[in-house]
Amino acid sequence: MRDKPNIVVLGTGGTIAGRGAGYANTSAYACSVLKIDEVLAVLPQGSRRANLRTEQLLQTGSENFNNDHLLLIGKRVSALLEQADVDGVILTHGTDTIEETAYFLHLTLKSVKPVVVVGAMRPPSAMSSDAPLNLYDAICVVTHPASRGRGVLVVSNDEIHTARDVTKVNSFKLEAFASPYGPLGYVVEGEPRFYRMASRDHTVLTPWSLARIDRLPKVDIVYAYGALDADTVGNVAAHAEGIVYAGTGNGNVADHIVAALREAARNGVQVVRASRTGSGVIVRNGAQPDDDYGWIVVDDQVPQKARVLLMLAMLNDPAERGALQAAFYRY
Known part of the structure; x- marks a missing residue:
């Protein structure tokens, strides 16, 4: 009918x-x-x-x-x-x-x-x-x-x-x-x-068609808290292609965590700064010198959705951080 x-x-x-x-x-x-x-x-x-x-x-x-x-x-x-x-x-x-x-x-x-x-x-x-x-x-x-x-x-x-x-x-x-x-x-x-x-x-x-997707990159989320140690971040990074770091406040990263995330980025892991607050904008080169560290920011996206977008964006060119950053401002 x-x-x-x-x-x-x-x-x-x-x-x-x-x-x-x-x-x-x-x-x-x-x-x-x-x-x-x-x-x-x-x-x-x-x-x-x-x-x-x-x-x-x-x-x-x-x-x-x-x-x-x-x-x-x-x-x-x-x-x-x-x-x-x-x-x-x-x-x-x-x-x-x-x-x-x-x-x-x-x-x-x-x-x-x-x-x-x-x-x-x-x-x-x-x-x-x-x-x-x-x-x-x-x-x-x-x-x-x-x-x-x-x-x-x-x-x-x-x-x-x-x-x-x-x-x-x-x-x-x-x-x-x-x-x-x-x-x-x-x-x-x-x-x-x-x-x-x-x-x-x-x-x-968008450029992503399900007809051409058979696998999604492994992207994990690390949730910031007061006693988080660098070894935990390093262990996650060792088994991931991308990490969304759900930082405190404006995507803030504790001093003792910075080195672990920088090392992950140097090893080809895409590091994305987000916030655990649930809303708001993460300003690039605000709380951290993202350009110097090779990190990406989520704009206004929450960590669990940033993970989804990062997986898809990495399908295009997983090593091109400029394109990955642009995806967070477009989608």
């Missing part, structure tokens, strides 16, 4: 597919128990907005996802978007790493068709579950013409976020997701209302 948009709903597990022992179990529950067909079965209203086709791609909490999972999800979503009879894709996903998967898709998909990533903070079995409404809102967004060309969107708690900006900022509350510049819009009474655009390049404007 073509009277309504044709939407594919990919299931990967997560809380949105979870089940608790009782109605009051909002934080203690079994994750990834329900199949995507079972999740949709309690939402008959969804079929009024679209012709929904389901596919169970994975069945696990997103804390388990690695680079292979990113590629599996990305390649499947990309293949679906190439089909003429598919008008958009919804990816149900655990909330733990939803921002990383969404950003990876935001940078690699080559389509203007809407893609919405959605999860839930409380399982469908809980009396206050956000799973049905989040999923319904995702259907409303993915079928709306205004969602085309906006890149990958994350829908949660009546808000529409760009995958570039959104992060999980709370461990159990319904309002668990936020963007530093605010959401792109809201879902009001089942209708998306957009109020701003994401300005950084994405999807069709």
Whole structure:
């Protein structure tokens, strides 16, 4: 039928597919128990907005996802978007790493068709579950013409976020997701209302195509804290192609850590300065002489997303630090 948009709903597990022992179990529950067909079965209203086709791609909490999972999800979503009879894709996903998967898709998909990533903070079995409404809102967004060309969107708690900006900022509350510049819009009474655009390049404007990616470089994150020692940094660097250093404040690096990061850079490891604060801009050559040390700064990106961008940027020319730095200012 073509009277309504044709939407594919990919299931990967997560809380949105979870089940608790009782109605009051909002934080203690079994994750990834329900199949995507079972999740949709309690939402008959969804079929009024679209012709929904389901596919169970994975069945696990997103804390388990690695680079292979990113590629599996990305390649499947990309293949679906190439089909003429598919008008958009919804990816149900655990909330733990939803921002990383969404950003990876935001940078690699080559389509203007809407893609919405959605999860839930409380399982469908809980009396206050956000799973049905989040999923319904995702259907409303993915079928709306205004969602085309906006890149990958994350829908949660009546808000529409760009995958570039959104992060999980709370461990159990319904309002668990936020963007530093605010959401792109809201879902009001089942209708998306957009109020701003994401300005950084994405999807069709990036150089990364999933058809040409079979492996992602190994990039790790080192989180700064008061007692972090240089040996820890050195051990991570010895097994990585890139390091995102989540420094304190403005990406600050303790005096006794500088030598380890400089040594990593001399050995060909790409070192990126970020901040553990969760928002704000890291100024190049501000807290550290990045030019002298051969380091890169994230601009305003959080460490976990900086890792995703660095992996992709290194596919082009892993040794060209100028190009890698430019990627952080463009995407």
